[in-house]
Amino acid sequence: xxxxxxxxxxxxxxxxxxxxxALSIALGTGLVMAxxxxxxQSVAAFTGGQIGFDAVLGARGSPLQLVLNTVxxxxxxxxxxxxxxxxxxRDDPRVELAVPYALGDNYHGFRIVGTTRTLFTEFExxxxxxxxxxxxxxxxxxxxQEAVLGSYTADKLGLKVGDNFNPYHGLVFDESMRHDEQxxxxxxxxxxxxxxxxxxxxxxxxxxxxxxxxLRGSGEDYVAEPGRExxxxxxxxxxxxxxxxxxxxxxxxxxxxxxxxxxxxxxxPIGAVMARLFDKIGxxxxxxxxVSYIVVVVAAGSIxxxxxxxxNERRREFAILRSLGARRKTVFSVIVLEAASISAMGVVIGxxxxxxxxxxxxxxxxxxxxxxxxxxxxxxxxxIAPVCVIILGAVAGVLPAVKxxxxxxxxxx
Amino acid sequence: MPLLTVANLEKAYxxxxxxxxxxxxxxxxxxxxxxxxxLKGSSGTGKTTFLNLIAGILHADSGQxxxxxxxxxxxxxxxxxxxxxxxxxxxxxxxxxxxxxTALENVVLGMMFGKGVxxxxxxxxxxxxxxxxxxxxxxxxxxxxxxxxVAVARAIANRPRLVLADEPTGNLDYHRANEAxxxxxxxxxxxxxxxxxxxxxxxxxxxxxxxxDFAHVNRA
Ligand SMILES: Nc1ncnc2c1ncn2[C@@H]1O[C@H](COP(=O)(O)OP(=O)(O)O)[C@@H](O)[C@H]1O
Ligand SMILES: [Mg+2]
Numbered sequence: 001x002x003x004x005x006x007x008x009x010x011x012x013x014x015x016x017x018x019x020x021x022a023l024s025i026a027l028g029t030g031l032v033m034a035x036x037x038x039x040x041q042s043v044a045a046f047t048g049g050q051i052g053f054d055a056v057l058g059a060r061g062s063p064l065q066l067v068l069n070t071v072x073x074x075x076x077x078x079x080x081x082x083x084x085x086x087x088x089x090r091d092d093p094r095v096e097l098a099v100p101y102a103l104g105d106n107y108h109g110f111r112i113v114g115t116t117r118t119l120f121t122e123f124e125x126x127x128x129x130x131x132x133x134x135x136x137x138x139x140x141x142x143x144x145q146e147a148v149l150g151s152y153t154a155d156k157l158g159l160k161v162g163d164n165f166n167p168y169h170g171l172v173f174d175e176s177m178r179h180d181e182q183x184x185x186x187x188x189x190x191x192x193x194x195x196x197x198x199x200x201x202x203x204x205x206x207x208x209x210x211x212x213x214x215l216r217g218s219g220e221d222y223v224a225e226p227g228r229e230x231x232x233x234x235x236x237x238x239x240x241x242x243x244x245x246x247x248x249x250x251x252x253x254x255x256x257x258x259x260x261x262x263x264x265x266x267x268x269p270i271g272a273v274m275a276r277l278f279d280k281i282g283x284x285x286x287x288x289x290x291v292s293y294i295v296v297v298v299a300a301g302s303i304x305x306x307x308x309x310x311x312n313e314r315r316r317e318f319a320i321l322r323s324l325g326a327r328r329k330t331v332f333s334v335i336v337l338e339a340a341s342i343s344a345m346g347v348v349i350g351x352x353x354x355x356x357x358x359x360x361x362x363x364x365x366x367x368x369x370x371x372x373x374x375x376x377x378x379x380x381x382x383x384i385a386p387v388c389v390i391i392l393g394a395v396a397g398v399l400p401a402v403k404x405x406x407x408x409x410x411x412x413x
Numbered sequence: 414m415p416l417l418t419v420a421n422l423e424k425a426y427x428x429x430x431x432x433x434x435x436x437x438x439x440x441x442x443x444x445x446x447x448x449x450x451x452l453k454g455s456s457g458t459g460k461t462t463f464l465n466l467i468a469g470i471l472h473a474d475s476g477q478x479x480x481x482x483x484x485x486x487x488x489x490x491x492x493x494x495x496x497x498x499x500x501x502x503x504x505x506x507x508x509x510x511x512x513x514x515t516a517l518e519n520v521v522l523g524m525m526f527g528k529g530v531x532x533x534x535x536x537x538x539x540x541x542x543x544x545x546x547x548x549x550x551x552x553x554x555x556x557x558x559x560x561x562x563v564a565v566a567r568a569i570a571n572r573p574r575l576v577l578a579d580e581p582t583g584n585l586d587y588h589r590a591n592e593a594x595x596x597x598x599x600x601x602x603x604x605x606x607x608x609x610x611x612x613x614x615x616x617x618x619x620x621x622x623x624x625x626d627f628a629h630v631n632r633a
Contacts, residue, residue, distance in 0.1 A: 006522075009513050009514065009518075010513065012513075013513045316509075317511055317513075319509075320509045320510075320511055321511075321522070321526075322470075322494065323468070323470060323497075323503055323505075323509065324498070324503075324522060324523050324525070324526055324527075324567075325494055325495070325497050325498020325499070325526035325527050325571070326494065326498075326525075326526045327490075327491045327494040327495070327526075328490065328491065328494075329491070330526065409470045410465050410470050410471050413470075413505060413507075413509055
């Protein structure tokens, strides 16, 4: 038996105010950990290696827009580039993989991306891992009106292999923009926890031949005619997704395409482009962090108030303990320990709060981007924040402890 | 050497009017180890103050209190706390039990700041005072007499050499008061503790071989 015995008993005697103070600490700690954890994981997910491509080649303009539009399937397309640019990349021996994307249609808000079968047969969205279909599905036949759905898309739309649907024109869903072409779902991909889960893949020819689509690859308008091959010069792509044989090539291409050329933009490296975005919105995170720190400080204040208020009614208890031989500093320690214990309980509950906030936030991130944040991934803040909060709780106990320390024994017996 | 020696002890309080009122002025007082003494004095004559000085709860203005060779009056506050924890058991008029704790826990708390916790001994003491079946009860669920016995067990829990009892039968009727005094005396005797009782109650003083008038001890 030790001082903790006294601490535990008195916390139980003031269960309600203890609980309220602990819950406010839990809220504060949970917020702090969530803000830090979600930020760290988002940065990791959006700038880290799990993209599979090194660079994106697209229309002259903002690299960030290019990356958001192609890698994350957000934002509008900055425009198209001629098919020849794709061919040049595809045939460049320094390029390991070049995949064309043609954008412009959606189905109930889910983007339809026209591409080639290389996306399924050669692209590794994670080291050594390619797209795979679930159940009995298969990849599309480039000559047919067939579609392969990302897992999240299939889930949300309730579409399965064998179902038919009509694409809608534009990247934003508009009921009046329905195309007449009908597509058949031939495969649903296994979940990748990446933006690809929110996409509908169709053959790139399908985009070209969609009614109302005008091709301007040659500089003149061209409309595909059924049954007739489209000359390469008229074709265009929204972007070419690139994987280089080594990082130096990106460096060289950055120089030739971005610095010397004027025809296109190479977004490279993708991670760095996204990192710049996070730098730009860093202030938002700072505000969130500030708010969460304020909540922690207010919570520490509630510990102070809760413990401080109990001191008056407990004067006799302190006097009795002193009469039994307890020293002033023992009484002081009991109170500081009590405040720290409330804080520690709050921290434990704080992990639940963190879990709830994180789960909610990651559901939003997933719905918006397809990226799945990992609740259990470790961050040093999960140790530093609790330790700091417990210390802060102990500090909040100092003022009440001084009051208890000053209790006059003879006057309170 | 006596267990307790008091010499030229003085203590004055500041009255609400701002004047100093001397409450304790004891030129000489002694207590032998294992002895039992009762001091009789009417209310307001400084008995509680005197015991609080001996216990080191109050600091004397001047004079010496020597307990078991250690001079209480020369110690810092925390030194007095330690000396109290190791040498003195205190039975209060109002018992001063802690309400958030059971009878057993109250006795255990009496050990916590001194020689160390010995739960078995605490249980033994409660059995000795006839509360073997009430150990888990909080004070609020005990009769006044039972509370007094918990206070007795707690005072002896730390194996003190000196037990101070301030009106230890304050709230008990005559019959129970006599029983209570007999128990306190027996238990102090069994544990080799000297007993110093102060009271205004003439009845209970009859039981002591050694009694004195507090007015003779305290000149104030
Ligand atoms: N803290 C105090 N401040 C001022 N006067 C006090 C204080 N405590 C006790 N006294 C006064 O000292 C006198 C002795 O008190 P006390 O020792 O409690 O007497 P007793 O225990 O014999 O009844 C009383 O007149 C009381 O009013
Ligand atoms: Mg008194």
